[in-house]
Amino acid sequence: MPKIVDAEARRQEVVQAVFRIIASDGLERASLREVADEAGLAVGSVRHYFSSSDELLVFSFGTVIDRITARLEAALDTVRDHAAGSPERHASVLNLLGQFLPLDEESAVDACVWMAFRHAARINPVFAAEAERSHRSVAAVVGQLIVLLSPGEAGAPQTLVTEAERLLATLDGLCMHALLQPEWMTAEMCSDVLTAHLAVFDAVPAAG
Secondary structure, three states: OOOOOOHHHHHHHHHHHHHHHHHHHOHHHOOHHHHHHHHOOOHHHHHHHOOOHHHHHHHHHHHHHHHHHHHHHHHHHHHHOOOOOOHHHHHHHHHHHHOOOOOOHHHHHHHHHHHHHHHHHOOOHHHHHHHHHHHHHHHHHHHHHHHHHOHHHOOOHHHHHHHHHHHHHHHHHHHHHHHHOOOOOOHHHHHHHHHHHHOOOOOOOOOO
16 A cells, blocks of 8 residues: 655655754755755655745745744733733743744744744845745734733834834844854843843833
8 A cells, every 4th residue: 555645744844854954054055955855855755745945945934934923822812811010921921022032942943944034035035925924923913912011002003113113123133142142142131131121111020
């Protein structure tokens, strides 16, 4: 009997090979042949699911966006479950923001891959649509978080946009620092920086 292959599972195996290559050697090495070797497959097997390197890489970009967004949305639901100003709310907000950062092995790979694709989109139009979706998806979650932290500012959209962009810029910087200098930018340091940043909101007290 011929072996029955779960197509979606096989696509995800190939995508995981892409992620490993990007995390260790960069996006430039993620050709069909290199990915096939990493996944332990023949190039023809990879082409059965992805007709070109561009198709594979765009699918991989979409996959990491979906993974990160799913974690953010789940964490946002937890923030909503806790009362404003409570220690539980503070912890849940830090947990949500930590989903952006390379604080464990899985999130480090995701952050590395996500950053690589976002940078590549600047010069490669094949990634433009997913890069736009990435920004909008993440900005939507951060915007909702800002509304939760500043309910009194709900009628001032420009203030909300400014605060959301300020927080996004902080997260991007922390993510890059944590990827490049993990010995210095530890999970504890990231938490301290985020707590200081969030101290501008009445709902979250400054670290003491």
